[in-house]
Amino acid sequence: MTFDLFDPLPPDADVPASEPLGPGAVVLRAFAREVAPSLLAAVGEVSASSPFRHLVTPGGLRMSVAMTNCGERGWVSDRTGYRYDALDPESGRPWPVMPTSFLDLAVRAADAAGYPAFAPDACLINRYLPGTRLSLHQDRDELDLRAPIVSVSLGLPAVFLWGGLRRADRPARVRLAHGDVVVWGGPSRLVFHGIAPLAAGDHPLTGRERINLTFRKTR
Ligand code: MD3
Ligand code: FE
Numbered sequence: 421m422t423f424d425l426f427d428p429l430p431p432d433a434d435v436p437a438s439e440p441l442g443p444g445a446v447v448l449r450a451f452a453r454e455v456a457p458s459l460l461a462a463v464g465e466v467s468a469s470s471p472f473r474h475l476v477t478p479g480g481l482r483m484s485v486a487m488t489n490c491g492e493r494g495w496v497s498d499r500t501g502y503r504y505d506a507l508d509p510e511s512g513r514p515w516p517v518m519p520t521s522f523l524d525l526a527v528r529a530a531d532a533a534g535y536p537a538f539a540p541d542a543c544l545i546n547r548y549l550p551g552t553r554l555s556l557h558q559d560r561d562e563l564d565l566r567a568p569i570v571s572v573s574l575g576l577p578a579v580f581l582w583g584g585l586r587r588a589d590r591p592a593r594v595r596l597a598h599g600d601v602v603v604w605g606g607p608s609r610l611v612f613h614g615i616a617p618l619a620a621g622d623h624p625l626t627g628r629e630r631i632n633l634t635f636r637k638t639r
Contacts, residue, residue, distance in 0.1 A: 438532055438533060441594065441602065441608075442582070443606060443607040443608055444568075444604065444605045444607045444609065445602060445603070445604050445608040446532075446533040446534070446603045447600060447602050448529055448532060448533065448600070448601040448602070448603070449597075449600055450597075450599040450600065451529055451599065451600070451601040452525055452572050452574070452601050453598065455521060455525055456574055456598065456599055457625065459521055459522065459525065459572070459574060460574060460625055460626065460631065462519035462521055462522060463545060463574075463631055463633075465516070465519070466488060466489075466490045466516045467488050467545070469511075469516045470489065470490070470494075470508045470510065470511060470515055471488065471510070472487060472488050472547050473486060473487065473488065474486055475487055475498065476497065476498055476499060477497055478497065478498075478499060478501050480499065483497070483554075484551070484552045484553055485546045485547065485548060485553075485615075486546070486547040486552075487544060487545065487547070488508075488545050489508070489542060489543060489545060490515050490516040490517065490519065490522070490543050490545070491515060491518040491540065491541055491543045492506060492514075492515075492518075492541040492542065493505060493515070493542045493638050493639075494508060494515040494542060495544045495561065495636075496509055503561065504542060504561060504562075518540070518543055522543055522633065522635070523540070525572065525601075526538060526543075526570045526572075526633075526635040529570050529572075529601045529603055530568060530570055530603055530635075532603075533568070533603035533605070535567075535568050535603060538568065538570065538635075539567075540567075540635035540636055540637050541636070541637060541638055541639060542635070542636045542637075542638050543633055543634065543635050544633075544636065545631065545632070545633055546631070546632040546633075547629060547630075547631055548576070548578065548615065548618045548629065548631075548632070549618065549628060549629060550576075550617075550618050550619065550620035550621070550628060551617050551618060552615075552617065552618050553614070553615055553616060553617040553618070554614045554615040555614050556581060556583055556587060556614040557612065557613070558611070558612055558613075559609075559610075559634075559636075561638070562636055562637060562638045562639075563638060563639050564637055564638075564639065565610065566605075567636075567637035568603050568604055568605030568606075568609065569603075569604045569605075569634055569635065570601065570602075570634070571596075571601065571602045571603075571604065571632060571633065571634045571635075572600075572601050572633040573596040573597065573598060573600045573601075573602075573630065573631075573632055574598055574625070574631040574633070575598060575623045575625060575627075575629050575630045575631050576598075576618060576619070576621045576623050576626065576628070576629060576630040577595055577596060577597040577598065577619075577621075577630070578595070578596050578615050578616070578618055578630050578632075579593050579594070579595060579596075580595070580596050580613065580614075580615060580616075581593060581613060581614040581615065581616055582594055582613055583611055583613060583614075584612065585612070586612070589612065591612070591613070591614070593616070598625070615632075618630055
């Protein structure tokens, strides 16, 4: 498989700095492409301390996405509910410190999208293998819903399902490729969203995986 399948634009292509994706959602195509190798190296270091794991929903279902976190807090789910926790429940220790490369990228992306001084205290790291999916949900465990969420897609491309403010709204499908960064704020902050089952592939940097970083201000 060739590099072109995943990265149709050369690194110096003259792409717009940002394009509106919908109300309050801005896509920065390939914004993270140059720093992707260092982001992925940092994912390896985080997951060496707090390994990827399949969380269980309050309903008792094992999630098909594998997750870990870094930063002051991490998102966790178990039979008692969803929450942000300062400790990794697997180790009983704090989550790994957010790498400087993560924080720098997230702040620059938020700034480029019109959200100055973004101060994320959590980064949820999701790992997808072929067939992995994330069903429609809202992200509403964060206390300050005025802050955006910044998402970074790495490795294999995915189909993002972008619904409305009601679960029943039929989702639009948006392709997210390696290096794409999306900033979700304003009216898009509470939309239902998910990821369609990942198609098989082989990416030069991640192999058969897709990694997604989501930066959040939880308090
Ligand atoms: C729109 N992650 O971690 S990233 C999640 O690709 C999550 O792993 C997906 O949904 C992934 O919660 C999608 C894009 C995204 C993330 C959070 C959002 C879009 C969002 C929160 C509100 C609205
Ligand atoms: Fe989400």
